[in-house]
Amino acid sequence: MHHTLRVRISESGMDVLEALACEMEQVGIEIRDHSLKPLPGVEPLPEGMADMVLWFETEDASREAAELVKADFPDAALFFETVEDQDWTEGWKKDVRATRAGRLWVGPSWMTDSRPDDCVGLVIDPGMAFGTGDHPTTAMCMEAISDWMDDKNHEGCSVLDVGTGSGILAMAARKLGSGPAVANDIDPQAVEIARENAAKNGVDGVEWTTKPLERIRGRFDLVLANIFANVLCHYAPRLADAVADGGRLMLTGILNEQAGEVLTAFEREGMKLVRRRDRDEWTLLEMAH
Ligand SMILES: C[S@@+](CC[C@H](N)C(=O)[O-])C[C@H]1O[C@@H](n2cnc3c(N)ncnc32)[C@H](O)[C@@H]1O
The missing domain is CATH 3.40.50.150 (Vaccinia Virus protein VP39)
Structure with a gap:
């Protein structure tokens, strides 16, 4: 089981968010911009916006990360999800x-x-x-x-x-x-x-x-x-x-x-x-x- 935090901000803020994400206890980072198919069930990206999906081992870690994001990006839209590991690994394979x-x-x-x-x-x-x-x-x-x-x-x-x-x-x-x-x-x-x-x-x-x-x-x-x-x-x-x-x-x-x-x-x-x-x-x- 993994816990994800999806952060939607403007594309121009992604570098700063990436640097912040590197300081977190995440186990994975995925940036979803307009070049990729939207994730199932995720609303399409408005022009100029991008999503960063951060993967965590525990729910607490994802909540702590959200607090850090909010401090630097008060306008960011934040979404939490729990993902079964099997879907996660197989999901990678399907798209490769x-x-x-x-x-x-x-x-x-x-x-x-x-x-x-x-x-x-x-x-x-x-x-x-x-x-x-x-x-x-x-x-x-x-x-x-x-x-x-x-x-x-x-x-x-x-x-x-x-x-x-x-x-x-x-x-x-x-x-x-x-x-x-x-x-x-x-x-x-x-x-x-x-x-x-x-x-x-x-x-x-x-x-x-x-x-x-x-x-x-x-x-x-x-x-x-x-x-x-x-x-x-x-x-x-x-x-x-x-x-x-x-x-x-x-x-x-x-x-x-x-x-x-x-x-x-x-x-x-x-x-x-x-x-x-x-x-x-x-x-x-x-x-x-
Ligand atoms: C779009 S990926 C490119 C990866 C690979 N070179 C490729 O062409 O597929 C951009 C990479 O640049 C790194 N990156 C972002 N800003 C950077 C910086 N200022 N200095 C060095 N690396 C940076 C990111 O961590 C990420 O791994």
């Missing part, structure tokens, strides 16, 4: 798909038979970290990484993956022949999961870290960031600075209508758009100095 993106195939361990022979495989079971490959932002970024790594000159390139979640993008780059990578996330649980995923996939050469971007030094040939647009804009100076000359910056997590604002923030840092990819309501910007 394998994804092919460029030369990469990503899927859960129970679908590995469907991996095409001409693809490099990554096995990621759904867990408590974002990044099983089927979200349009992750899939577009894997395609972009695959295209970049198709150029033999990029073999052994250094990689920075900001907001690594399950570790998927850093692992994708390594599997396709990149050099050493640094991958960070503000969520320590995600970093732990990423480390485990790397071990399961035989991926080495990645420094998995909770170090914030400000404390990651150096310049990288390939910089990947799949985070909300407002976080990308905030970090534009450091992200731009982290891209080596001749390197590529891949930014996603951006809604189509936010692309202009993100572009302007990075152009201000002297970066130029090389390629734009769009899928559903999501955009990926590839930029270079």
